[in-house]
Amino acid sequence: MKSVRKRQGKGAIFTISSVLEALFSVGILGIGFWFFLTKIVDIHVATLTADNERHAMNLANVLLSYEGLVYERDGKLQRGVLDVRKLDEFAYGGRSQQLEPNSSLVKDAFRNYKKITFSYPNTISYITITDLENCTEQEGCKVWVAAAVGPVNFDENFIKKFIDCLVEHLELTSVQAWSRRLEGCGVGTGFGAFIGSIVPGIGTGLGAAIGCGIGLLASFFDPHDVSTCGVNSIPESVKYFFTSGSFAAAQGLPALIRLPDGTTHAGRIMVGVIEWR
Amino acid sequence: MKGLTIADTIGIMIVILNLIAFFTQIFPKLLDMIVELFSKTSAEAVSRQLAAFITVSGTSTYKILINYTPSKDVIYNVQGSNRLVKVAPSGTYYGESASASAPYATPPDNFGPFENVNNFIIKKTFSESGSSYEVSAEKTG
Numbered sequence: 001m002k003s004v005r006k007r008q009g010k011g012a013i014f015t016i017s018s019v020l021e022a023l024f025s026v027g028i029l030g031i032g033f034w035f036f037l038t039k040i041v042d043i044h045v046a047t048l049t050a051d052n053e054r055h056a057m058n059l060a061n062v063l064l065s066y067e068g069l070v071y072e073r074d075g076k077l078q079r080g081v082l083d084v085r086k087l088d089e090f091a092y093g094g095r096s097q098q099l100e101p102n103s104s105l106v107k108d109a110f111r112n113y114k115k116i117t118f119s120y121p122n123t124i125s126y127i128t129i130t131d132l133e134n135c136t137e138q139e140g141c142k143v144w145v146a147a148a149v150g151p152v153n154f155d156e157n158f159i160k161k162f163i164d165c166l167v168e169h170l171e172l173t174s175v176q177a178w179s180r181r182l183e184g185c186g187v188g189t190g191f192g193a194f195i196g197s198i199v200p201g202i203g204t205g206l207g208a209a210i211g212c213g214i215g216l217l218a219s220f221f222d223p224h225d226v227s228t229c230g231v232n233s234i235p236e237s238v239k240y241f242f243t244s245g246s247f248a249a250a251q252g253l254p255a256l257i258r259l260p261d262g263t264t265h266a267g268r269i270m271v272g273v274i275e276w277r
Numbered sequence: 278m279k280g281l282t283i284a285d286t287i288g289i290m291i292v293i294l295n296l297i298a299f300f301t302q303i304f305p306k307l308l309d310m311i312v313e314l315f316s317k318t319s320a321e322a323v324s325r326q327l328a329a330f331i332t333v334s335g336t337s338t339y340k341i342l343i344n345y346t347p348s349k350d351v352i353y354n355v356q357g358s359n360r361l362v363k364v365a366p367s368g369t370y371y372g373e374s375a376s377a378s379a380p381y382a383t384p385p386d387n388f389g390p391f392e393n394v395n396n397f398i399i400k401k402t403f404s405e406s407g408s409s410y411e412v413s414a415e416k417t418g
Contacts, residue, residue, distance in 0.1 A: 018288020026295045033307075059382055062335035067407055070338070077338035118335060120380045121360040151386060153359040155378070168375075 052273055055120050060253045060271040062118050063127065071258045081256045081264065087129060090116075091146035119150035122157065124274045131257050133265035157276065158233045165229035166221055181219045188215020318348040320377040324364040327355070327397055328379035331362070331412060334401045335383035343399040349418030355397070356390040357381075357412060367393050388412040 063069055064080050069090055071083040087093070119125055127146045135141035154160070188211035196207015252270035259265065316322060330343045347353075352367045365376035391414035400411045 018285060019291050022288055022292035022295055025292065026299060029299070055380075055382070058329070058332045062332065062382060065336045065338045079336075079338045117384060118382050119360075120382045122380070150380075150382070151359045153361045153380075155358070155361060155363075 052275060055123070055273045055275070056125075056271045057253070059118060059120070059125060059127075059273065060269050063269060063271065064253065064255060066118065068117070078258075080254075081258050082129060082267065082269070084257060084259050087144045087257070091127065091129065091144035093142065093144045116146075116148040119148045120273060120275065121150045121153040122276050123150040124148070125150070126272045126274075128252075128270045129255065129257070129267060130270075131265050131267050133267075162229050162233035165232060166226065169221065169225040169229065180222075181216055184215035184219025185212040186215070188212045188218070191215075318351045320353070320364045320366055320375060323347045323353060324362055324377040324379040327364065328362050328381040330397070330399050331357075331381040331410070332383055334399050334410065337401055340403060341399075341401045344396065345399070346396045346417060348395060352393045352395045352416060354390065354392050355394060355414060357385065357388040360386055384410045385412060389414070 064082075065077065067077055069082050069086050071078045071081040071086075125148045127148065129144040131142040189208045190211070192211015192214070193204045193208035195211070196202040197204045199207070202210075252268040255267045255269045257265045257267040326345065326347065330345055334341055334343055354365045354367050356363050360382065361378050361380050363376060363378040389412075394414035394416050396415050396417040398413045398415075400413075402409055402411075
């Protein structure tokens with residue numbers, strides 16, 4: 001009787017143990033997944049955006065509200081209405097058929113650039129405001145041109161980004177990294193000794209030592225890391241150019257230009273941003 | 278022997294059911310949560326958003342207050358120096374621990390450092406001397 005009950009309970013015991021095993025496996029799978037995501041994998045989010053274009057449009061928008069440019073009535077700033085008196089103080093005024101980089105107006109503006117309140121770091125911005133209702137066939141339209149420099153920030157440039165990225169990937173403690181380094185030293189020693197034995201005055205010993213040093217330094221970084229860092233450090237405007245085939249062109253934003261006599265003309269404000277970050 | 282076979286079959290079935298439940302119910306939600314976390318709360322996304330908010334506050338011709346909370350769960354260390362906002366997650370969130378920076382075009386040139394924060398307040402005010410900008414941060418949630 002006892003053995004029959006024992007036999008009947010055997011299936012139940014195995015079922016419970018199987019269920020527990022299954023749950024344990026799922027738990028291990030879950031913990032492994034969590035450990036992989038939080039401790040092992042290092043994810044870098046990279047987005048490709050037309051930064052130059054975005055910055056140019058943002059800056060144009062900001063300038064359309066800038067108290068140093070816009071018309072003020074009863075203590076209230078009139079967004080998008082540019083005051084000619086303020087424009088004359090802010091920028092170089094003149095007439096131009098076409099604003100070419102080598103025109104005297106543009107050259108003057110760049111020669112006498114100013115540090116305005118608004119500008120991105122590590123950039124030179126050129127600002128042109130055109131009065132579209134004050135044009136002649138011979139001389140072109142009335143334009144105001146200004147150049148502005150932003151603050152210099154040494155923390156943000158592609159060389160520093162590249163070096164920082166390499167340092168981030170530098171593995172000093174892992175056994176794998178040290179074995180790679182020893183391998184590098186070994187290969188370098190072989191080459192160095194061979195070159196040292198051929199070139200008079202160096203000698204096998206010194207050649208091997210130099211070779212080991214070079215091999216050691218070269219093996220500090222994984223070639224894949226070097227290439228990833230290189231790609232990630234390229235300025236976004238350059239990346240955008242290679243992806244889209246051309247730089248996005250800013251057509252400018254519409255603005256009104258208010259003359260001292262109270263009349264308003266239709267105009268456009270165009271901002272170009274040259275970045276070196 | 279019969280009991281053993283049935284127990285094994287039931288065990289395997291439970292494992293399969295568990296895996297089906299995991300891959301159809303839990304895994305997609307987890308993946309969705311992680312993707313959402315990366316797209317909305319990664320240092321890269323937050324630095325870009327913050328820099329954009331600071332810049333566009335300059336377009337206002339009247340006082341403005343922008344309140345930005347990327348996440349209630351993720352906290353950051355943030356500093357603005359020479360018009361570059363640097364954001365670093367305060368800890369590691371699903372593999373995302375890298376810091377990021379983004380430039381902005383309006384004052385203040387420097388702000389912070391703010392540590393362990395997740396709510397950013399950008400304020401532009403006007404006085405007789407002109408407009409002024411202020412960036413502050415705190416921890417909420």
